[in-house]
Amino acid sequence: MNFTNLPQLVDMRGKLKSNGTYSKRTKAITHRVWHHSLTKKNLAGSDAASFAAYHVGTLGWPGCGYALVIEPKNIISTPNGKRARIVYANDYDRRTYHVGNSNQFSLGICVAGDYRYDTMDEATLASIAELHAALVKDGIGQYDKAHNEMPGYSWKACCEYNYREAFDWKGSKTPSKPAPAPDVYTIQEGDTLWSIAHKDGADGVQVEDLIKANPGIDPSKLKIGQKINFGNAKEVIVQPDKNKEDAKPSVSGDETIRSIQKTLNSRYATGLVVDGIKGSKTKTALIKALQTELNKQFNKKLVVDGKWGAKTKAAIVTLEKGAKGNLTWILQAALYTEGYNPGSLDSIFGKGTESVLEKFQKAKKITADKKAGKASFAELFAA
Ligand SMILES: [Zn+2]
Incomplete structure (x- = not known):
């Protein structure tokens, strides 16, 4: 595999926090889906180990939701120059949770950082470009998409860096930001109202707001494909219940x-x-x-x-x-x-x-x- 031979890649499969295992894919990988973590890139929590701890401990998932995590705060010196570390978190044949119904055929790649505010450094751009080129050579996936270009996720502020420009990185350009997005969310595999509300970090909404904006939805019985009105939830102000x-x-x-x-x-x-x-x-x-x-x-x-x-x-x-x-x-x-x-x-x-x-x-x-x-x-x- 070209990608596993990248000098900045560390194999941490089986070493990160888990609770059970993700099942094997039933479909071949067609999509490489690019994420950012919404955690500031230099903070302690901005790495694969912390994402695994959060996905397992808080969201109750079997393991880290991504197959690959790029860590801008961990810089590795390679023969090609300084590179952000790439953690191989889950075997690529595992269907991890990162894009709901599209998980079966999508490889999840997360670049740690909150690119609403963080800027991307050269070592990280280089790792994105090299990882992408290696995956292409390995025949893993055919299409690249941002998280919010996948069905049901148009509302999401992910990935907020222009991954296409990053692929073409030659050592100069800083990627620009793609446009923001709208408001109805479709329930995906692995979702809870809590996870939906909190995935967006500081700009997210509160579970109570989601419940109020969606009176017909029973939060304990979410169904895949159900529509959640996310936009209205942003307008709801939490007040003492006065019914x-x-x-x-x-x-x-x-x-x-x-x-x-x-x-x-x-x-x-x-x-x-x-x-x-x-x-x-x-x-x-x-x-x-x-x-x-x-x-x-x-x-x-x-x-x-x-x-x-x-x-x-x-x-x-x-x-x-x-x-x-x-x-x-x-x-x-x-x-x-x-x-x-x-x-x-x-x-x-x-x-x-x-x-x-x-x-x-x-x-x-x-x-x-x-x-x-x-x-x-x-x-x-x-x-
Ligand atoms: Zn994402």
Whole structure:
């Protein structure tokens, strides 16, 4: 094989995290599908081992979703010059998860990096060009496609580098960016609402938004081929659930606590009884949510046990005004359960959140810097 003889290639088949094996392809490879990882290329999590850990540990897949991973942060000196390392992660005859229904005939190649922001360096361009040429010589695949050129993925921001220009790399040009894309998503093999919502990283949507934008869809029973309205989900703002059912006086507890419990259940599968009463189980579920997000967004590798301990504290990232997303929601929910109502649980760290955080910090006699860091989370979560 020409590609396995590339001096920058390391064979890590069978050495990365796995849980079972991907089945053998039932169709010949016709497509080479190019991805990027949406993880900044220089960060610790931007390599094949981390993708395997995420795909297995978080998404529950059998192994790393790609056959080949190019790692810009691992530069190898070769007789041809400096090259980004290429990890051979899964045998090319295995049908890994990376393009849903097209997995059977598609070879998944991921260039680590978030090319919405990262620029591609020469060593990486060279590895793309050489890997591509070798695969062509080996007769592995006939067509090259970006992830978002495959059926059902037109909405995806992947791969965000111009792979065709990269193939022609001769040591100068920086590839330009292809156009962005639209909005209906078709459920593919290996998908969960959670994985769909999170594949897009910071610009992705939240599971709860997907559920709200798609009332006819049962998230526990996704069918391949089902259409998900992805665009509307981007417009949904997460608010405490105020439907009529919940407004009835016969319903127990606090309405916002119920909405927190529902969100924890849908987003993190925490299995809480939705009773609107804050208790130790809700707190444990919030800590699990926090650990899950720290792992997913910052690759912290925490055990998701719902216990506030030294490792979780050390992993805390500081949130301040302007932050938005699931971590901010967790902060807002935790403040609310402690009796500090940020106004709405909208996942956006705005004035309301800042002002109740400051009150909370003063009440707990910690530095009132209006930033939620280790000290504030410790006050919120330590038993
Ligand atoms: Zn992709």
